[in-house]
Amino acid sequence: MLIFKTILASAILLLSLVVAMYSTLIERKIAGFFQDRLGPNRAGPWGLLQPLADGIKLFFKEEFMPNTADKFLYILGPSLTMLIACLTSAVIPWGPDIVINGQVFSLQMADVNIGILYIFAIVSIGVYGIMIGGWASNNKYALLGAVRASSQMISYELAMSLSIITIVMMSGSLSMRDIVNQQQGFNWNIWYQPLGFIIFLICAFAETNRSPFDLPECETELVGGYHTEYSSMKLGFYLFSEYINMFISGAVMATLFLGGYHFPFIDKLGLSPNAFAFVSFLVLFAKITFFGFIFMWVRWTLPRFRYDQLMRLGWKALIPLAILNVLITGVVILLNQ
């Protein structure tokens, strides 16, 4: 069992990394499409080798460290960010159980009874990676970017955890697998919780520092934000972890709101358990891809928020709306009982 879990953990890590690498290419392709140009097309057919070239370049770049920086924290910052990005996926159910040699294995690292709380706990540690990195560089732009990032992330975390409460009220469980299993077929949570879904989606943009909330790395004011002083793979860790976070938040949204790996009629196809698990995984992956496209679509369509607008949206609009959503959900559930 432990061997299977180790393989699964490595597979998930590899999957996140490959998806993150190719998200950079797809993002540039989509940006090209939106701006009526081609996007990267030199390295390999359709630019397919571009992410590899970028990764190798980052590996071979000279490591730079400002002489005023705090050396230990300077290295800890990106490492922590990357570590946190790789840990969030532990409670996501990637598919139904598979059978190997008559033994049943679960395609989920850990089915713990605090699944959602685990995700929130890990995501909130992510603030430290950015804050430590920005502070340790001893650069004014990096510090401003880091302070903005942490302030923004903790503000939107409130609305995020409030919007999930309604899901917990409906399902009566914090375990991700229970929540997925209650959304069989087309019985997805999004039909019951459209407001909660929209709040969660907006907060996911803010938590992953994606445009229109990319103020921490807003290049027109802050050069590069918290990673101004970083180079080589340390910079790569910051950039990759953003895409991994995007992938994982897409997976979380698909699991909580879009029924995870469930899709109408695929359980009627009469597939063997392993083929069924594979098809279900593809369904989940398609949903994640859909969210990934939304992330990119919004980034290349909307302008960036101003900082006071960002804070006003988070505190004065999303939090009261989320509380209202809790009240409405409570009344509706109790009236239907």
Next chain:
Amino acid sequence: MERTFIPSDYIPIVVQSVVALGFVVITMVLTHFIGGKRKKIHTLRKEENFECGIEVRGNARFPFSVKYFLIAILFVLFDVEIIFFYPWAINFKDFGWNGFLEMLLFLFFLLFGFYYIYKKGALNWEE
């Protein structure tokens, strides 16, 4: 479909942590050794902090706006209160109307505090 959860459910999380930590450490060490080999060149100008090409004045250990600190304090307060919602939400259907009304009372205090900080202008960034 009552399922039991046991502490050993958490072992895979430890496995995943070890795998992720291994990946991060190996990559960091690898990039340190195969990265550019011009480390012998240490000059003051090169290792200065980036400041858009002008001379660096002071360092980044300066006080920043107190608003950020205020947000952090408010976050701690509200996050603790939101965590109280979770046990209630799990047992929501068992509690029924009674639990809902009790939660309304808690929510009233929460929103009262929210209204107070709102009126005090703690959430205004303009001034």
